[in-house]
Amino acid sequence: MLSRVISKRSLxxxxxxxxxxxxxxxxTQEQFDLVRKSQHNHLVNQLNAKVCQTKLEPLTPYQIMEKIRDDKSKASLFNTCSHLVNNHLFITNxxxxxxxxxxxVVQQRLMGHFEVETMGEVINKMVTAMNDKIIGQGFxxxxxxxxxxxVPIFSNNAGTVISDNLDLKYMDVDLNGGLLGVNEYLKLYDRMHNIKRSLNRKEKDKRNRVFGSKEGKIEGSYNRILACINLWDYAFIxxxxxxxxxxxxxFINCMENLNWEVVNKRYNF
Structure with missing residues (x-):
């Protein structure tokens, strides 16, 4: 009788x-080390503590996010994975x-998106958008x-824009970011309803049968992250x-000093 082999990874x-x-x-080196060592290690330790001795232990952060995306009781673990992935992307770029x-190419297309001729103008528009979208912490x-x-997109707290390619939920909408007016909440409700439909497999398959795979896409259902900037206080304070x-x-210094080689490699991958 063959014994079952259980695959386990290290911490x-x-x-x-x-x-x-x-x-x-x-x-300063102190600030950089806080982001790439202290805080990143803190997130890694949080993840280890949350998945230790569970069925999720052998999985990568991406796989964990995919596994628990619809389980509201696992929101804290999802956020830890999301924050960890986001910070990793930030450091590497x-x-x-x-x-x-x-x-x-990415710079050129960003300028095209904003219909401007310089990156300075792009950055100014993104600063305005950041102040409008981010309440407190975010990316x-x-x-x-x-x-x-x-396009640029902003996410409050530990939100992620990774979505359908890994069957993940789309989290550009976050109601934990601060107090909003009634109209803003109504807009967010409509947005979340569209997102829920776009990530519902039956709805997506139904659209694909009717329209074909391309026409069946809804905004937010397919994204590729090219660059990430950490806007949490610990990243710059x-x-x-x-x-x-x-x-x-x-934020301006981040945009002016992004590793565009890494960003364009992600685009060309």
Whole structure:
């Protein structure tokens, strides 16, 4: 009789985000180490504690998110995985590269999206959007959406814009971000209803049979993350201070010093 082999992995560990120079985004090594070591290790330890001795233990953060996406009782674990993934993406696209990007397609398409001629104008518009969308903590993503457009999108708290390619829920809408008026809540309700429909497999299959796979897509059902900027206080507070102005300057420096080689590789992958 063959015995059942149970596959187990070791504990999640904090990766070595190695770089010979301090990313220009940061003024001190202490602040950079807080993001890439202390906080990232904290998130890794949280994940280990939450999945230890459970059926989720052998799974990657992506797989865990896929597994628990519809289980409201696992919201805290989903957020830990999401935050961990987001911060990893952020670190890898702010570590500088020695290579020059000859054709920065993502930058060009961002300028096309905003109908402007310079990245400075793009950044100014994104700063305005950030102050309008983010209440407290969050992330900024540059994504390729379901229409193939390159657009920025903001997510409060530990929200993710990873969705249908991994059967994940779409979390650009977050009601935990702060107090909103009645009209705003009604808009969010409508948005969440559309998202729920777009990620419902039966609804999606029904649309695909009627319209074909492309025409059956609904906004938010297919996204690729090209860049991520961590807007949580811990990501900048030691170097920039507190308040909207501090966050604005930090965000501008992130946009001006993104590793566009990494971003364009994600786009061309």
């Amino acid at each position: 999640y560990t904090t990766p070595e985000f190695t770089t010979t120079v301090l990313p220009p985004v940061y003024k 702010i570590i500088p590269s020695d290579n020059v990007v000859e054709e920065n 900024c993503f540059i994504i390729e959406d379901s229409n193939g457009d390159i 030691k170097d920039y201070g507190i308040g909207y102005k501090a966050r604005e300057q930090y």
